Amino acid sequence: MRSLRITLCAGAMVAAVFTPTAHAAADAGVRVTPTSPAPGSDVQLRATGCAGQTGTAKSAAFVADAQLTGKDGALAGETRVPTSLQPGTYDIKVSCDGRDDKIKGSVTVAGGSAGPSAPASPVAPVHAGGGGAATQLAMVDARQTGPGTWHAVIGLVLASVAAVAVAVRSARRSRHGDARD
8 A cells, every 4th residue: 555655646746847837928939930031031920928819920020910820829920021121130029819918029131132033022911812711821830839738738647647557556466466375
């Protein structure tokens, strides 16, 4: 019975040590791909630390505000760098679900252009329809980020339950083996 108690305590201790904690504010930020876009380039944004499922990224380096969507604190979207933008570093501010969540980042625009095949960028958002397809595509991209905190917690709980089951079975076998001798 004592080994069962030790096993349960050890399982609880392992679960407590490896359970991820919420560090939304520390992990909050904006990642831009490509990291140093040229004027006229399309850029993908990934904001972490948002509590909601939608957001807006604003910057002087963007043709239009980037609409972000996702879940579990990770939002994704895209926009374009204007062809006439001067090289330099520009601030990015993200608001989540209409609130200013103090999520910030920056983008460094490189010199040159996106290339001879790059289309001219518009100076304002173009309402070309699409029926919300862009939002759905952005959500698909955000969902392919891999397991989140809840997946890790569930995995740890299942591993702890399995360890307890093995310990109980071993204790029963050793008890029954002692009784036969």
